[in-house]
Amino acid sequence: MESVKVLELQKVALKLRSNVLEMVGVGKAGHLGGSSSLAEITAVLYFHKMRLNPKNPLDPVRDRFLLSKGHAVLIQYAALVELGYFPREELKKVKTLEGLLQGHPDMKTPGIEAVTGSLGQGLSIANGMALALRLEKSPARVYVVMGDGELSEGQLWEAAMASANFKVDNLVGIVDYNKIQATGPIKEVFDTGDIPAKWKAFGWHVIEIDGHDIPQIAGALDEAEQVKGKPTVIIAHTVKGKGFSFAENSAAYHNAALTEELYKQAQEELQAQMAKLEREGK
Amino acid sequence: MLIKVETKSLREAYGQCLVELGKRNKNVVVLEADLGKSTRTVLFKEAFPDRFFEMGIAEQNMASTAAGFALAGKIPFYNSFAVFASGRAFDQVRNSICIPKLKVRICGSSCGLSDFGDGKTHQSVEDIAILRAIPHMTVLSPADAVETVMMMEALLDVEGPVYIRINRNDLPIVTPENETYHIGKIWELRKGKDVAVFATGYMVKKALEAAEELSHEGIEVRVLNVSTIKPLDTKAVISHVKGVKAIVTVEEHSVIGGLGSAIAETLRKEAHPPIEFIGIQDKFGTSAKAYEELLEAYGLTSKAIAGTVRSLVGR
Numbered sequence: 001m002e003s004v005k006v007l008e009l010q011k012v013a014l015k016l017r018s019n020v021l022e023m024v025g026v027g028k029a030g031h032l033g034g035s036s037s038l039a040e041i042t043a044v045l046y047f048h049k050m051r052l053n054p055k056n057p058l059d060p061v062r063d064r065f066l067l068s069k070g071h072a073v074l075i076q077y078a079a080l081v082e083l084g085y086f087p088r089e090e091l092k093k094v095k096t097l098e099g100l101l102q103g104h105p106d107m108k109t110p111g112i113e114a115v116t117g118s119l120g121q122g123l124s125i126a127n128g129m130a131l132a133l134r135l136e137k138s139p140a141r142v143y144v145v146m147g148d149g150e151l152s153e154g155q156l157w158e159a160a161m162a163s164a165n166f167k168v169d170n171l172v173g174i175v176d177y178n179k180i181q182a183t184g185p186i187k188e189v190f191d192t193g194d195i196p197a198k199w200k201a202f203g204w205h206v207i208e209i210d211g212h213d214i215p216q217i218a219g220a221l222d223e224a225e226q227v228k229g230k231p232t233v234i235i236a237h238t239v240k241g242k243g244f245s246f247a248e249n250s251a252a253y254h255n256a257a258l259t260e261e262l263y264k265q266a267q268e269e270l271q272a273q274m275a276k277l278e279r280e281g282k
Numbered sequence: 283m284l285i286k287v288e289t290k291s292l293r294e295a296y297g298q299c300l301v302e303l304g305k306r307n308k309n310v311v312v313l314e315a316d317l318g319k320s321t322r323t324v325l326f327k328e329a330f331p332d333r334f335f336e337m338g339i340a341e342q343n344m345a346s347t348a349a350g351f352a353l354a355g356k357i358p359f360y361n362s363f364a365v366f367a368s369g370r371a372f373d374q375v376r377n378s379i380c381i382p383k384l385k386v387r388i389c390g391s392s393c394g395l396s397d398f399g400d401g402k403t404h405q406s407v408e409d410i411a412i413l414r415a416i417p418h419m420t421v422l423s424p425a426d427a428v429e430t431v432m433m434m435e436a437l438l439d440v441e442g443p444v445y446i447r448i449n450r451n452d453l454p455i456v457t458p459e460n461e462t463y464h465i466g467k468i469w470e471l472r473k474g475k476d477v478a479v480f481a482t483g484y485m486v487k488k489a490l491e492a493a494e495e496l497s498h499e500g501i502e503v504r505v506l507n508v509s510t511i512k513p514l515d516t517k518a519v520i521s522h523v524k525g526v527k528a529i530v531t532v533e534e535h536s537v538i539g540g541l542g543s544a545i546a547e548t549l550r551k552e553a554h555p556p557i558e559f560i561g562i563q564d565k566f567g568t569s570a571k572a573y574e575e576l577l578e579a580y581g582l583t584s585k586a587i588a589g590t591v592r593s594l595v596g597r
Binding site: 060106107113114115116117118120121124125126127128129130131132133135136154155158159161162165166 | 311332333335337338340342343344345346347348349350351352353354355356358373374376377378381382
């Protein structure tokens with residue numbers, strides 16, 4: 001990937017974080033941590049990899065993006081609004097009776113592909129889509145992002161077996177491996193063990209990457225496309241709350257309200273990161 | 283044009299209809315959880331192997347996978363025993379399927395006590411209650427093979443999720459063949475001015491037998507087949523109880539949350555005569571040598587219906 005493109009996608013990721021921050025706002029609750037850890041992955045998928053048609057969100061040959069960890073939907077809204085799926089004013093009305101944007105993915109929102117949020121269901125839904133697309137001989141691909149805490153849901157492993165059983169290769173699983181779940185570090189709360197080994201044992205092609213490294217993300221997605229006859233999962237090592245110093249590697253901002261002071265600090269940190277990217281681009 | 287089916291077995295009729303729907307519409311896909319010989323989805327598997335998906339013994343995954351198929355434009359039928367199709371996968375049915383109102387068809391086979399030998403773990407006494415409570419869901423309970431065919435005919439066109447409750451055994455036919463079926467209809471199978479009996483599934487036949495017996499005693503019973511439990515034809519319920527002396531509901535299901543509850547919910551704002559519920563009295567099932575023997579043990583007989591009617595009308 002050319003450095004210009006990398007820089008552009010890094011800026012997109014920052015813009016997505018900024019949109020997430022806007023939705024989290026001051027004094028409201030919002031899933032900042034698990035949304036921020038996905039900013040680069042979402043940027044690469046929506047602004048580089050996926051076949052999309054924002055003018056026709058239901059275009060049959062579109063690639064599908066599902067957030068099985070539906071609580072991080074703010075990062076998906078952040079991308080969809082940039083692509084024009086819904087008006088920008090909706091960001092302020094997130095999670096209100098007046099607004100379009102629900103607290104978890106809902107089909108009323110253009111660009112949302114499934115109802116997820118009750119954890120563990122996204123991979124199953126993605127399998128159904130992928131199998132249906134295969135019957136149609138459609139070129140469309142399905143991308144499904146799972147949380148690492150979510151991996152304790154049994155249904156997800158039923159689905160992982162099914163993907164391998166049906167040799168689903170038009171689907172890519174992505175694990176947002178930020179190592180922190182809602183109430184603390186995974187190692188302490190509920191240790192899910194050797195995650196790459198588990199996926200390998202379930203018959204998946206496994207790629208491990210730094211989930212904030214744009215070329216690595218793009219490279220893994222390209223590699224996944226070449227793998228035939230078995231499903232691919234990308235284990236993306238990420239930092240929960242990435243980009244916000246006070247939230248990084250902390251469970252405290254899994255779903256929390258920001259004070260005016262912290263909100264301002266968060267804005268300034270994003271601005272500083274953007275300024276740094278601008279300087280690097282010159 | 284009705285699918286031609288020569289069987290008294292509801293599950294055989296269901297399986298044959300699946301094949302016919304598969305011929306009519308290439309978007310029909312079938313998902314099974316290793317019970318295909320019982321649910322009769324094996325027939326679809328033979329006819330359309332590419333559109334049959336053996337999901338293994340994993341009902342939760344099967345339910346959400348069906349949602350994925352529907353989201354990509356297919357019409358998935360997922361199959362299991364009623365107890366697993368409803369209970370094991372409740373959250374998946376609710377969230378993956380019902381919230382987005384997807385065109386998924388759920389077959390709850392071997393419903394009620396109809397899997398008499400396998401006992402309480404495999405018999406469903408609460409599937410109607412569970413699924414009726416979920417917004418957007420349609421709940422169907424055919425009385426015989428003919429009605430099963432009629433319902434299957436209608437299923438390609440209905441929007442949103444549908445649950446169809448299928449009895450395991452051969453049952454006598456009560457449904458008139460030449461009428462036009464539509465979802466949401468209450469069928470008046472016998473006229474009678476004294477007592478209204480609302481029944482569903484195999485209990486419709488039992489109610490008809492009770493009505494015949496009672497007519498010899500001068501008690502005229504109106505027998506109503508409520509095969510669409512949700513959405514319930516509330517106008518028909520209200521009009522059918524006008525002028526009767528008593529109301530009885532009969533179902534092979536718990537008296538909590540099933541047909542009886544649905545009828546009582548409908549009548550709560552109406553002046554109405556006394557209602558009695560015949561059903562499974564807040565108990566699990568049990569193993570038995572034969573189906574009729576088991577129904578008798580749970581009071582699901584024409585004799586029990588007739589006795590209840592007599593006591594309600596004071597004879």
